[in-house]
Amino acid sequence: MVPVVELRDLDHLYLTDREAILALKGLNLAVDAGEFISLVGPSGCGKTTLLSLIAGLLSPSRGQVLLHGKPITGPTPEIGYMLQQDYLFPWRTILSNAQLGLELTGRLNEESSLMVQDLLDGMGLGNTTNQYPHQLSGGMRQRVALVRTLATDPDLLLLDEPFSALDYQTKLQLEDLVVDTLRQRGKTGILVTHDLSEAIAVSDRVIVLAAKPGRIRSTYMIPDNIRQMQPFYAREEEGFNELFQEIWRDLETLEERGLKNVSHANSEG
């Protein structure tokens, strides 16, 4: 089976007036269809750079980023990107915001508009379609952003800390919703998070990155009993705390070198 995303000997170098920064070095990784992985690691280990390379917003300095076996040459509707900020337009209604991706890719029609309304219904936003973003809570707005991302039916979702600005309860609810939605639709997901508990609860695999240069330090497969549960309940599963401690110790080695930036709260981010 061809992986959805594959990184081959990937390096990324930023050149500034004063220096060259090797943000990523020698990354090799394959993510299969339907898999959900999380990237954790210290500030500056290249998480955002990596997502930008996969999204086609940056070109690698060396090596390749492949989508379904073909090099990524620029942004494509096959990849959806969800960020910490929802970036809803204040002057557009919720429905019109949720339809934006379809509009920009020339695919907005009666049928796709009904599909967006169904998605909004499914996320408990059915009665907000004519409202404006300022009338919604942070969690509701992030759900609209999720609908907007899913509406174009991307194969792969890149999630750059989409839950980190939310209060704890909303964050847990949204984690469940996102994971359920992605699993039901067979989507592939790559999440960047500073919350180790979240990474373990939502993923099939957790990848720990080290910095200077950014590289893969270790990979942890999440046991079946944890990954088959909804994220909220996964945290109660046998083995969760032990795995948390194991990865935490791994990150602590980075901290001793002044490199860690991941939340220890085995619940709160």
Ligand SMILES: Nc1ncnc2c1ncn2[C@@H]1O[C@H](COP(=O)(O)OP(=O)(O)OP(=O)(O)O)[C@@H](O)[C@H]1O
């Ligand atoms: N546009 C840029 N120009 C020069 N250097 C950059 C640029 N963007 C990132 N870097 C550098 O590349 C390295 C990786 O940065 P990146 O933002 O990808 O890390 P990160 O893991 O996402 O960090 P954080 O967790 O703090 O968001 C850092 O050393 C950073 O200073």
